[in-house]
Amino acid sequence: MSESYFDALERQLAGLCRERAHRRTWRFRVPGMGRSASSVRLHRSGIVAMVASAAVVAGVVVLALALHSAPRPPGRPAGGGAAGISQRQRRAAQPYVRAAIDPAVSASCASLASVRGRVSYGAPSRSLVAILGVLRRPREPSDLPPPAPGAHRSIPVWAQGAYVRYVRRARVVAGISYYVVPMVNAGVMNGTCAAQAQRRLDRELPTIPAGLRGVVRQLAEHQIANLGPHQGVILVETGPNISGGFGGTPASAIKQTGIFGSDQTRDGARVVGLLPDGVASVQIIYTAARGSDTPKPFSITAPVVNNVMVVSVPRTGEAALHGKMVWRAANGTVIRTISQH
Amino acid sequence: MAQSLDHAQWSDAELLLAVVVGDDAAFTAFYRRYLAVVTAFLLRETGDREATADLCAEVFAAVMLAAARYRDIGPAGPWVLGIARNKLRASRRRGRIEERARRRLGFEPLTLGDADLDEVEALARHGGGDLVGLVEELPVNERDAVRARVLGERSYAQLAIDLRCSEMVARKRVSRGLARIRARLEGR
Numbered sequence: 001m002s003e004s005y006f007d008a009l010e011r012q013l014a015g016l017c018r019e020r021a022h023r024r025t026w027r028f029r030v031p032g033m034g035r036s037a038s039s040v041r042l043h044r045s046g047i048v049a050m051v052a053s054a055a056v057v058a059g060v061v062v063l064a065l066a067l068h069s070a071p072r073p074p075g076r077p078a079g080g081g082a083a084g085i086s087q088r089q090r091r092a093a094q095p096y097v098r099a100a101i102d103p104a105v106s107a108s109c110a111s112l113a114s115v116r117g118r119v120s121y122g123a124p125s126r127s128l129v130a131i132l133g134v135l136r137r138p139r140e141p142s143d144l145p146p147p148a149p150g151a152h153r154s155i156p157v158w159a160q161g162a163y164v165r166y167v168r169r170a171r172v173v174a175g176i177s178y179y180v181v182p183m184v185n186a187g188v189m190n191g192t193c194a195a196q197a198q199r200r201l202d203r204e205l206p207t208i209p210a211g212l213r214g215v216v217r218q219l220a221e222h223q224i225a226n227l228g229p230h231q232g233v234i235l236v237e238t239g240p241n242i243s244g245g246f247g248g249t250p251a252s253a254i255k256q257t258g259i260f261g262s263d264q265t266r267d268g269a270r271v272v273g274l275l276p277d278g279v280a281s282v283q284i285i286y287t288a289a290r291g292s293d294t295p296k297p298f299s300i301t302a303p304v305v306n307n308v309m310v311v312s313v314p315r316t317g318e319a320a321l322h323g324k325m326v327w328r329a330a331n332g333t334v335i336r337t338i339s340q341h
Numbered sequence: 342m343a344q345s346l347d348h349a350q351w352s353d354a355e356l357l358l359a360v361v362v363g364d365d366a367a368f369t370a371f372y373r374r375y376l377a378v379v380t381a382f383l384l385r386e387t388g389d390r391e392a393t394a395d396l397c398a399e400v401f402a403a404v405m406l407a408a409a410r411y412r413d414i415g416p417a418g419p420w421v422l423g424i425a426r427n428k429l430r431a432s433r434r435r436g437r438i439e440e441r442a443r444r445r446l447g448f449e450p451l452t453l454g455d456a457d458l459d460e461v462e463a464l465a466r467h468g469g470g471d472l473v474g475l476v477e478e479l480p481v482n483e484r485d486a487v488r489a490r491v492l493g494e495r496s497y498a499q500l501a502i503d504l505r506c507s508e509m510v511a512r513k514r515v516s517r518g519l520a521r522i523r524a525r526l527e528g529r
Binding site for chain 1: 360364365366367368369372373376394397398401402405410446447448449451452453454456457460464
């Protein structure tokens with residue numbers, strides 16, 4: 001019996017739903033690095049303004065984590081990971097990578113509860129503390145995460161698996177609090193699931209066309225490392241009508257690209273970023289955009305306070321992240337330029 | 342399948358968030374939750390089964406694209422029907438069925454058979470009956486608010502004037518009414 005229209009509609013849209021999430025990554029060029037190593041996959045972190053339930057907050061974190069750029073797997077040479085692979089190879093390899101990894105990122109494996117576990121009273125890695133001054137300042141009562149609304153837990157879901165003594169409220173802007181939250185494990189898969197994904201990949205590899213095998217292995221292992229257990233930071237925003245977070249980014253990636261997200265607002269978007277020490281301001285340069293309220297090129301500069309920048313931009317949520325970013329030190333010298341390509 | 346059972350228990354906000362992260366099972370659950378209601382609304386507005394089926398595809402494609410912008414202010418019914426209303430208006434304005442969301446997603450066109458057109462009617466009966474019947478069962482305050490907002494397409498500001506209450510109270514009544522309807526629908 002042939003499939004009905006509404007069943008076919010459901011099937012096709014569900015497939016596109018999955019496809020779309022996998023496509024949602026950007027490539028950024030970091031000047032000053034060699035060509036092969038210059039492409040950093042930076043997730044559209046935080047893409048979304050968030051809804052108020054703690055469970056949903058956890059979901060956003062998953063979104064961010066699933067897409068973020070993580071460090072190279074231990075033992076892999078510089079320039080390894082997913083670098084040096086052409087777009088064409090990437091496209092061809094992607095279905096095989098997904099087939100190997102997706103079952104491991106199933107509901108049970110991607111459950112934050114199984115990944116995160118309890119809070120940690122320990123300290124994050126030195127490399128992380130070294131690049132984020134806000135984590136080095138003494139803890140204050142205002143740094144305590146607000147309790148989850150209506151929940152029996154005393155801390156919200158997003159703080160599960162956090163180094164609670166190192167959670168810092170970095171800023172409060174327009175009634176919204178921005179917390180920097182170092183995580184014991186910012187991955188979305190626990191070690192068991194990561195190992196399961198690796199085993200599945202090893203099993204599938206011989207069935208993959210020989211010409212693609214190397215690329216698939218490289219991409220899949222990179223992705224397993226991204227999704228598997230690793231220490232990282234999330235930036236959480238809570239306030240009236242908003243409660244969300246993004247990131248899951250390790251120290252090395254914060255140093256290179258920071259973490260940026262945007263929330264849709266009534267007048268455009270609010271861009272929020274976490275930046276390493278030394279960055280005093282961020283200028284975002286937007287090119288002309290057809291169909292936008294602000295079709296002409298313009299730029300906006302925001303100060304960085306306690307490693308966090310917050311700025312309102314007259315662009316819609318996603319487009320607000322489509323800009324060239326110039327990081328500047330307090331004396332005005334350019335530290336880094338990040339441009340989309 | 343355990344996973345889909347779990348998704349059926351999720352709130353609309355949780356499902357839509359999961360849609361953003363590419364959870365196809367969450368999309369399926371959301372689609373099944375609202376397909377009949379959307380179909381009923383569109384068939385009532387257009388009176389055309391083919392146009393309804395076509396618009397349904399566009400509405401759910403738009404739901405996927407807009408999922409990240411959904412704010413958890415209660416059940417997503419008004420939000421979904423708002424999308425349906427906008428698509429309907431755009432289609433009427435242009436004189437052809439809107440398909441922008443589907444184009445953005447790279448959606449492959451589907452074919453409609455006679456059996457599918459019958460299914461449109463069946464779904465609409467189910468969705469319309471469910472919705473209208475359950476709306477009527479609501480406490481008076483909530484019933485009037487939901488009727489005006491969801492079925493009558495009134496804005497919250499207009500609703501507040503109609504019901505002689507503040508906008509906040511109007512929102513609360515709609516939200517409570519829809520939550521009650523959803524709970525009943527899910528309990529069936």
